[in-house]
Amino acid sequence: MAATMRSISRRDEMSLAEPAALPVATSAAPRLHVLKRFSSRLKASLPAYFLLLPSLVFLALFTYGAMGRVLIDALYQRATPKAPVRFVGLDNISAVLTDPAFTGAVVNNLIYAIGTAVPSIGLALLFALALSRTHAVNSALRAALFLPVLIPMVAASALFLFIFLPNVGLLDYYIGRLLPVLPNWLGDPDIALYAIMIITVWKNAGYYMLFFLAGLQAVPEDVMEAAHLDGAGPYQRFRHIILPELKPTFLFVTVIAILNAVTQVDHVFVMTQGGPSNSTNLVLFYIYQQAVEHYDVGKASAATLLTLAALMGLTALSFRTMANREGGP
């Protein structure tokens, strides 16, 4: 009531100052204009939409459709095996959040994300700095460092399974002479997660090196030369020129590394199945266990939704990072 009163009174005020027809005309014209512009734009972009249609159909079928299904499944649960599924709202989500196995998997995943991102990025930067000049030897070394990226994770895991074999594996064969007790790399809950992390670092450092190599190409040569002439040493040039120039690359690679830490669990499947005693259980593997071993679609879907939300947050971050890179200094 009060709002209408006010609007009436305002219109009265306006009508006092200007002819009454004018505001109507100005408010109608843009709407018409917008409609017209929209339809003409649609006409112009219609072929584009038609061309996009096939991929849109497949995206809808295999990506958005599946996501919608997960969203629905996450809201349903059955109380006992023979009971029909019924709507339970957010019960599945809260069941996942109170499950110690899930919180354990989240903690493992955090340790895993930090423990793989930091060393692999550090190594990648080191490799990139060492091999930034292009000549035959460096190219060969770059190829050697990039090689692990080309090996599929499953194949790499199968290889490392033999390297980590207690007593008879490659690692124990060489390290065994130095240590008093041979560690059971994948069978000891204190060590297993770190053993898994070693593979990830080995596999990803070469990949991230590529980004840093590209980033180093963008460091302006004239600035470096000027710094050199001004008597800046190698450390000063690294600290004050190279590092600031590489900032967008750092951000981008960090996001990629964290995304990888959530989405790459092939080696967990092949090597430990989340064990021993859940010590290498990561979030994605937890979802697999809920869906397959527990046959609990509701809980698996709820955990998927939570992971999806976290991943989407990260993706948004990565888009912002990329935007920063384009508009950056």
Added chain:
Amino acid sequence: MLFSRRLMLGLAMAGSMAGALTFPALAGEGPTEIDLFFPVPVDGKLARDMGSLIKEFNETHPAIKATAVYTGSYDDTLIKTRASIKAGKPPAAVIMSANFLLDMQIENELTNLDPLIAADGTTKDQFLGQFFPALQGNAVINRSVYGVPFHNSTPLLYINADKAKEAGLDPNKPPQTWAELTEWAKKLTRREGDKVTQWGIAIPCAYDYCGWMMETLTMSNGGRYYNEEFGGEVYYDTPSMLGALTWWNDLVAKHKVHPPGATPGPAVSTSFISGNAAMMMLSTGSLTYVRDNAKFAYKVAFIPRNVRNAVPIGGASLIVPAGQEADKQKAAWTLIKWMTSPEKSGWWSRATGYFAPNMAAYKTPEMVDFLNKNPDAKTAVEQLDVAKPWFATYKTVPVRKNLEDEVMLVLNGKKQPKEALAAAQKAADETLKPYNAETSLKLP
């Protein structure tokens, strides 16, 4: 317009593709087409053996066209079977890990085979009578047949005979009790200072294997792992299992003759083959691998007892998933009967190292010949006299994992057996709760 011409081309292609997809479904004449899902749990060569088996079936049965679909591990096969049942297109037959049958029956995913047996004019007892009695427990649920045993195993004690002789032990008189086995393991362990260069014995512990070995040790200690008659109970917090886990832990921590931590099956067999472990407990399914790779004389023996001689079975059964059309069900039944016949059963056993579930297979001349050449394959069959069913409960895998996680903590010296088993029992009771709520605890 260029654009519209492209569109027409696209539409034409889409149309022809859709036609190609729908036409075979319309053509109803010809042989009944059925799919068989099969896992390869031991060796990649098996996929080829299965191919030749199915080819032979198709050549001898022109009315049926069976296709063998490789579906990965036992666990993967369960996933893919469940996914295809959900999608409304279940395979006609599946080779399914024998201890998944109960869980699938509880979830209404299995076809009751009784009517198919009755249609053949045989009785259930006659039909089951073909198979070793130890295998029937995992195939029969609530007195109805839900699975047909296809390839099976038991755990065995493998002994490096050369190392035994070196240590002054007679490999022809293998240890029969836990006490003797402990003595053997002590004598077979070699040390350099504190460092062990040769382990006396290795027992695998990874998800799946660990639960099976716990059942083995518990049974030879007089116990039962689970309630064979009802899928809602397991017996983790019991004296027989406490004794079993304590002995296993003593081998690691007290006698220091068993490598510490949880070691998966392939690592144990590699350790045995390389001479790093002088004895191991492993499935009969590994016998072919050991026979082909061991560069030393080896012996296989029964699992030693503390209270009684008893072992669980392992392996897989053929099942027909629920929701199958009648004609395909019939075709699948023909395939299943053919695959489990004495001749085929024996052939598969010789190719894989599993034993043949059909007792008549051991009377075929090929099998008699094979056993004369490989007397070690006989031990597994003889041990069947004391074998019992593989644990199967509601949600078999999570209930098993509840125990395995705790056993792994014990073998790593992080928990004592008593408190570990109490924790395992509590966790398993929680997992079994929904099933008990609608069975044993649903009261009038």
